Amino acid sequence: MDLLQGTLDVLILKTLSWEPMHGYAISRWIRQRTDDVLTVEDAALYQALHRLERKGLIESEWGLSENNRRAKYYQLTAAGRKQFRAEATEWRQYAEAVFKVLETASQ
Amino acid sequence: MRRIPGIRRAFRLPWSSTSRVNREVDDELRFHLDMKTKELVDGGVPLDEALRQARTQFGDIEYTRRYMNRTDRERMVSERRAEWSDEVRQDVRFSLRQLRRDPGFTIIALITLALGIGANTAIFSVVRGVLLRELPYAEPTSLLRIFSTVDGYQSSVSPADFNDWRNQTRSFSALAATDESTVNLTGSGPAERFKQARVSANLFQLLGVRPALGRAFTPGEDAEAAPRVVILSDGLWRARFGADRAIIGTQIVLDGFATEIVGVAPPEMRYPSPVDMWLTTRFGPRDFSDSKRGARWIDVVGRLAPGVSAARAQSDLATVARRLEQQDPRHNTGFGTRVVPLHEEMVGRVRTPLIILLAAVGLVMLIACANVASLLLGRTAAREAELAVRTALGAGRGRLVRQLLTESVCLAVIGGALGLGLAVWGTRLLLALAPGDIPRLYDVRVDGWVLAFTLAATVVAALVFGAIPVWQAQMGRLASTLREGNRGSRARPGTSRTRGMLVVSEITLALMLLAGAGLLIRSFAQLREVDPGFESAQVATFTVTLSPVKYAALDQQRAFATELLDRVRRIPGVDSTGVTFGLPLSGAGFVLSFDVTGRSAPPPNAEPSAQVRVASAGYFAAMGIPLKRGRSFTTSDRAGAPRVLLISEETARLFFPGEDPIGRHIQFGWTRDGDRLAGEIVGIVGDVRQRSLSSDRTPHAYVAYEQWPLDEITVVMRTRTDPARALRTAQGIVTSLDRDLPVYDAFTLESLVSRSLGQPRFYLLLLSVFAGLAVVLAAVGIYGVVAYTVQQRTREIGIRIALGASTDRVVAMVVWRGLALAVIGVALGTAGAFAVTRVLRSLLFGVSQHDPLTFFGVAALLGIVALLASWLPARRAARVDPLAAMRADG
Numbered sequence: 001m002d003l004l005q006g007t008l009d010v011l012i013l014k015t016l017s018w019e020p021m022h023g024y025a026i027s028r029w030i031r032q033r034t035d036d037v038l039t040v041e042d043a044a045l046y047q048a049l050h051r052l053e054r055k056g057l058i059e060s061e062w063g064l065s066e067n068n069r070r071a072k073y074y075q076l077t078a079a080g081r082k083q084f085r086a087e088a089t090e091w092r093q094y095a096e097a098v099f100k101v102l103e104t105a106s107q
Numbered sequence: 108m109r110r111i112p113g114i115r116r117a118f119r120l121p122w123s124s125t126s127r128v129n130r131e132v133d134d135e136l137r138f139h140l141d142m143k144t145k146e147l148v149d150g151g152v153p154l155d156e157a158l159r160q161a162r163t164q165f166g167d168i169e170y171t172r173r174y175m176n177r178t179d180r181e182r183m184v185s186e187r188r189a190e191w192s193d194e195v196r197q198d199v200r201f202s203l204r205q206l207r208r209d210p211g212f213t214i215i216a217l218i219t220l221a222l223g224i225g226a227n228t229a230i231f232s233v234v235r236g237v238l239l240r241e242l243p244y245a246e247p248t249s250l251l252r253i254f255s256t257v258d259g260y261q262s263s264v265s266p267a268d269f270n271d272w273r274n275q276t277r278s279f280s281a282l283a284a285t286d287e288s289t290v291n292l293t294g295s296g297p298a299e300r301f302k303q304a305r306v307s308a309n310l311f312q313l314l315g316v317r318p319a320l321g322r323a324f325t326p327g328e329d330a331e332a333a334p335r336v337v338i339l340s341d342g343l344w345r346a347r348f349g350a351d352r353a354i355i356g357t358q359i360v361l362d363g364f365a366t367e368i369v370g371v372a373p374p375e376m377r378y379p380s381p382v383d384m385w386l387t388t389r390f391g392p393r394d395f396s397d398s399k400r401g402a403r404w405i406d407v408v409g410r411l412a413p414g415v416s417a418a419r420a421q422s423d424l425a426t427v428a429r430r431l432e433q434q435d436p437r438h439n440t441g442f443g444t445r446v447v448p449l450h451e452e453m454v455g456r457v458r459t460p461l462i463i464l465l466a467a468v469g470l471v472m473l474i475a476c477a478n479v480a481s482l483l484l485g486r487t488a489a490r491e492a493e494l495a496v497r498t499a500l501g502a503g504r505g506r507l508v509r510q511l512l513t514e515s516v517c518l519a520v521i522g523g524a525l526g527l528g529l530a531v532w533g534t535r536l537l538l539a540l541a542p543g544d545i546p547r548l549y550d551v552r553v554d555g556w557v558l559a560f561t562l563a564a565t566v567v568a569a570l571v572f573g574a575i576p577v578w579q580a581q582m583g584r585l586a587s588t589l590r591e592g593n594r595g596s597r598a599r600p601g602t603s604r605t606r607g608m609l610v611v612s613e614i615t616l617a618l619m620l621l622a623g624a625g626l627l628i629r630s631f632a633q634l635r636e637v638d639p640g641f642e643s644a645q646v647a648t649f650t651v652t653l654s655p656v657k658y659a660a661l662d663q664q665r666a667f668a669t670e671l672l673d674r675v676r677r678i679p680g681v682d683s684t685g686v687t688f689g690l691p692l693s694g695a696g697f698v699l700s701f702d703v704t705g706r707s708a709p710p711p712n713a714e715p716s717a718q719v720r721v722a723s724a725g726y727f728a729a730m731g732i733p734l735k736r737g738r739s740f741t742t743s744d745r746a747g748a749p750r751v752l753l754i755s756e757e758t759a760r761l762f763f764p765g766e767d768p769i770g771r772h773i774q775f776g777w778t779r780d781g782d783r784l785a786g787e788i789v790g791i792v793g794d795v796r797q798r799s800l801s802s803d804r805t806p807h808a809y810v811a812y813e814q815w816p817l818d819e820i821t822v823v824m825r826t827r828t829d830p831a832r833a834l835r836t837a838q839g840i841v842t843s844l845d846r847d848l849p850v851y852d853a854f855t856l857e858s859l860v861s862r863s864l865g866q867p868r869f870y871l872l873l874l875s876v877f878a879g880l881a882v883v884l885a886a887v888g889i890y891g892v893v894a895y896t897v898q899q900r901t902r903e904i905g906i907r908i909a910l911g912a913s914t915d916r917v918v919a920m921v922v923w924r925g926l927a928l929a930v931i932g933v934a935l936g937t938a939g940a941f942a943v944t945r946v947l948r949s950l951l952f953g954v955s956q957h958d959p960l961t962f963f964g965v966a967a968l969l970g971i972v973a974l975l976a977s978w979l980p981a982r983r984a985a986r987v988d989p990l991a992a993m994r995a996d997g
Binding site for chain 2: 022023024027041042043046047051053062065071
């Protein structure tokens with residue numbers, strides 16, 4: 001299933017709200033969490049990461065990965081955390097509203 | 108996951124690191140593809156297949172790479188910018204905190220700067236308005252004034268010459284004549300006297316001025332028989348006619364003639380001067396005839412034809428002048444022409460004094476900067492420990508320099524803002540103080556140029572006084588300060604020397620200013636000493652001009668004057684009274700050439716001539732002009748009696764050397780209705796100054812009023828009581844005699860004398876204020892340096908006192924430091940002043956530009972100031988407690 005427009009940013013923010021991660025880990029995490037239902041194209045993911053960094057919602061730092069390789073780690077900034085909270089609430093309300101409508105239609 | 112702390116700092120991107128951005132993006136992408144490949148291989152996919160799959164699953168790698176590069180570069184730029192402005196904000200906050208922490212320093216520095224910048228801006232606003240602002244007319248640079256010249260002296264122009272120039276030259280696209288005088292407005296409201304200009308019909312077109320309302324004059328309206336028309340000034344239209352737009356086409360009565368208002372001029376139209384209304388010249392063929400060629404009384408303005416230079420116009424006019432000389436040698440021998448750019452003609456007289464003032468105030472600014480630099484140096488020295496610690500903690504040299512410069516700029520900007528406020532107020536003050544005869548003061552205002560000047564002055568000031576401490580604060584030295592464990596005990600030789608040099612230059616400049624002011628003061632005192640030739644105390648005067656309609660006949664004019672004088676004489680408190688035409692010091696009056704009966708006719712243009720005045724019998728007593736020989740006018744010198752004349756001592760000296768003028772008959776070149784002005788000299792009176800106290804004596808001749816009445820009557824009255832009250836009473840008398848006759852130029856003779864000193868007083872006042880400011884600043888500078896020395900040498904002084912040095916010796920040692928600087932400064936300043944007071948020459952009267960008394964006086968004055976400024980901090984040195992001083996210093 002393809003991602004809805006604008007969903008990717010909030011998913012990245014959510015992923016990074018646990019801990020700093022590099023791009024590959026983020027991609028893997030999203031795949032596992034959605035049981036492979038949502039497919040995130042890697043190209044889109046990396047573009048989104050750099051876009052979010054440019055906006056100041058996340059920041060990056062070079063660190064060492066599990067297998068001792070240099071990797072770029074992303075983490076939420078204060079602004080990013082705030083943005084995530086706002087977007088998450090919005091998504092929840094949106095999804096509930098859509099769900100409610102769909103339930104009504106099936107009766 | 109392990110992370111290396113501080114790695115982010117290590118990877119801070121320097122300014123131009125596009126390649127680094129690219130490399131990092133590549134690294135990040137390669138890491139992802141490697142991990143993906145590894146995952147696939149771990150899942151059992153063969154390596155080459157895994158490599159391929161990783162790439163295809165990724166999507167558009169190239170596009171993504173470009174996208175990432177671009178986004179990172181943008182981020183880098185904006186981060187750098189944010190960081191920089193952050194640092195600036197930090198520096199500014201830090202600077203303001205530092206300035207607040209040391210209010211004594213900050214207040215002195217700010218006052219110094221505000222005064223310097225404020226005074227400079229105020230003077231510049233005057234220079235800008237008067238000298239630099241373009242005239243508000245179309246293509247002002249092609250406008251010229253044209254004068255006649257007599258033996259090199261500039262004179263007005265005769266209508267006949269003007270007419271010939273207009274018809275016979277090709278260099279001008281237009282020429283216009285103007286003549287300023289006054290006019291009575293009667294009818295609507297009280298009778299009032301207004302300034303008028305009688306001008307050629309083409310004046311408005313020539314200047315490129317469109318009337319704000321109605322129309323300009325049309326060709327032919329300046330002819331003798333044309334209907335009378337007037338254009339009102341904007342000011343008169345608003346003040347007297349309530350800005351009524353329906354005024355166009357209505358009639359007003361001017362000097363008794365019904366005149367139609369055809370237009371209202373825009374406010375910026377002020378040619379030939381800020382008059383109240385413009386009328387037309389109404390020249391007739393008689394005015395242009397050769398017989399009238401000697402009557403030179405109009406002013407001429409011209410616009411150069413396109414592509415013609417002023418020099419060519421000049422030679423074109425010279426050709427006409429030569430032709431006239433051949434044609435009519437009696438009136439034209441020795442006459443030439445001169446063209447002067449209009450702007451130059453208007454402001455040329457005040458250019459030198461204004462530029463001197465600007466230079467003087469610039470010197471004040473330099474002194475102010477030197478002072479602030481010296482204060483800053485003292486502070487930087489005191490803060491060495493702080494700066495050294497910051498260097499040790501890793502603040503780069505550039506960062507520290509920026510910090511020091513930021514402090515200077517903060518000081519300068521605050522000082523500049525305060526200075527601007529001061530300048531707005533100062534400009535207003537200058538305009539209020541300035542004498543009315545400085546031209547174009549109405550064009551002075553604080554405009555964009557003036558603001559730009561203030562900004563420039565502020566920036567230059569910041570750079571000048573900011574650079575010196577930065578130059579001093581060499582980072583290497585600072586580091587060594589820290590190592591040595593600075594206890595503030597050593598006087599830093601570098602800092603002391605620099606501050607000493609700054610103070611010496613302050614004293615040098617202050618002395619130059621003081622010498623200039625001193626010379627002007629001496630010169631002014633000399634001017635006050637000049638005997639104007641009359642006694643101004645307790646004398647008041649006013650003028651009326653009779654309407655040419657109501658008082659057309661000379662008998663009517665005479666009758667009015669006699670009646671008026673009779674009534675004025677009876678005012679209680681009035682001792683003596685008389686009438687005249689053309690008061691001394693007013694510059695008013697006219698020069699007439701004359702022949703002495705019994706002498707052979709002199710060659711053309713070498714005839715004797717004198718300022719001719721018309722005066723009644725009581726005039727000399729009222730003015731206090733002494734009779735030197737013979738007799739004065741008496742009441743028996745009436746209309747029918749033989750004509751009598753008085754001459755001044757200068758006339759006797761110049762034109763009757765070695766002979767007795769009394770009893771000689773002379774005839775003037777002025778004929779009225781066939782009656783030539785002539786008479787017998789019956790007495791000699793004292794000389795009076797005609798134009799100003801500094802002008803040379805001019806020959807005068809007086810005609811009895813009864814025998815030669817005029818329509819312009821100036822009444823002079825000497826009073827025992829308040830002259831102002833007598834003036835008010837006299838005003839009532841005039842109104843009771845003729846309701847339509849306005850009284851004007853009503854003032855006391857003392858104010859006339861005072862007004863004639865207006866410009867010298869104004870320049871003197873300003874230069875004195877600047878010199879005073881310079882002296883105060885220099886004194887503060889000396890005080891600061893000596894106090895700093897005392898502070899730096901506290902320990903040494905303590906030891907000296909402990910070893911038995913007397914208080915006097917200690918004080919003398921410290922005072923000597925300040926005095927030595929003063930001596931060098933005074934010596935340099937005297938030499939400098941000697942070299943530059945030359946520029947003041949045109950402003951000096953009766954005193955040499957190298958007046959020894961002035962030079963000695965200002966040097967002594969500055970020496971005393973320096974002594975005082977050194978002695979105050981030296982007293983503190985004497986009070987040093989040797990034990991405390993040494994203990995505190997370890």
